[in-house]
């Protein structure tokens with residue numbers, strides 16, 4: 001366990017990982033996606049400002065809600081001067097995301113209900129199975145087979 005002084009203004013990646021409970025590899029990934037930022041020391045080591053902890057917490061909570069990283073990044077980018085999300089920011093964003101969550105729950109409930117019809121069936125029929133052909137989307141494209149790959153290919157590209 002790494003000791004971090006309570007008044008330390010910066011954290012190494014190991015300290016940030018330890019304090020946030022997020023793997024170093026995930027922190028590097030967040031940084032590569034522009035969700036968090038660090039400065040480099042003379043020895044080329046990353047140093048994160050202490051408020052990055054709150055930023056990482058925001059990212060993790062948002063991810064738990066199923067919010068895509070791109071959306072999280074956009075939300076963070078809206079904050080003035082790239083500051084760390086405050087309690088009010090979280091309240092505003094989480095309220096906005098609630099509608100999306102409700103939509104996804106509704107969609108998953110529909111999928112669950114369709115799956116119930118499939119249990120013990122196994123037909124995978126495009127005519128009958130709501131999972132194989134939701135709302136008969138393929139039927140709307142016209143008669144005949146709809147899932148044949150029609151890309152032109154040569155003997156070297158097709159196997």
Ligand code: FES
Nearest residue numbers: 118121123124129
């Ligand atoms: S597998 Fe037969 S209805 Fe879905």
